[in-house]
């Protein structure tokens with residue numbers, strides 16, 4: 001017997017699934033371009049300058065992905081054989097396929113991070129002086145923290161960790177794939193979220209809906225080194241202003257609407273309170289993600305799919321639902337109903 005085809009599909013797998021807006025497509029078609037490996041693409045230069053300005057940093061570097069932005073930063077800040085301190089669940093550790101070890105010869109040292117927020121005292125305790133151990137070469141935070149639920153790192157924690165980094169004489173990098181979400185949730189300018197960090201990698205292809213691209217920001221000396229690694233890692237691109245043009249729309253026109261994604265995630269989380277067999281910790285629902293805790297996440301995803309809801313299992317008991325530009329209030333209401341129906345099916349089958 002073939003499974004019934006759902007009447008419609010709502011895709012909450014990630015905020016990366018959005019399509020470029022009509023304004024982005026127009027800007028892409030009309031973009032002024034040049035060979036960016038020669039530093040001759042005026043649209044890329046405008047995007048890099050815009051993100052540098054918005055983050056309060058000296059300069060920016062356009063890279064194809066968030067993973068490359070992070071990995072360039074890790075390599076450019078360190079030397080082989082040192083440790084990188086990061087919060088438990090960090091994307092650089094969980095989801096970048098071991099690149100820090102493979103590409104840059106780095107060892108991760110994870111510190112506890114309830115709700116994605118490490119205690120600065122734990123970070124300080126994790127710093128290695130390096131006489132008999134691998135020395136600490138870099139500290140990394142993630143804001144918002146994806147695996148913890150899209151949670152926001154409070155500014156005072158980021159500042160306290162920056163003090164630890166300063167005392168240890170090592171740089172501090174932010175995986176700011178969703179730093180704009182953090183800024184909107186905190187109600188502060190992006191530059192305030194980025195201020196404690198020596199470098200930040202920000203994604204244009206997540207909630208801001210650009211088809212591709214991240215910008216790595218920092219000071220000129222760091223950026224010169226980052227530029228060298230971008231070429232080494234195969235990220236030197238040519239007439240890439242066609243993509244940077246969409247990025248400019250993302251950073252100028254798509255930030256305010258992130259509040260809608262946050263509101264919808266909150267609505268969804270509240271709508272799912274009390275559904276049998278599903279737990280949603282409202283405390284972690286701070287931006288555009290809702291994590292469901294279920295007995296068997298990988299078994300539950302296909303049931304949701306049959307009800308027309310696409311989502312990802314993030315481990316054995318966690319399912320992630322992410323709101324984004326291409327879903328509206330009605331889609332989110334449909335998603336809540338799909339979860340209820342799938343939960344009922346599972347309970348009947350049990």
Ligand code: TLP
Nearest residue numbers: 014016065066067068091095146175177
């Ligand atoms: N994350 C993806 C998956 O890899 C899990 C997603 O759907 O959320 N930092 C953070 C915090 C991220 O969440 C991601 C993407 C990245 C970096 C990497 O960005 P890309 O996919 O552009 O390499």
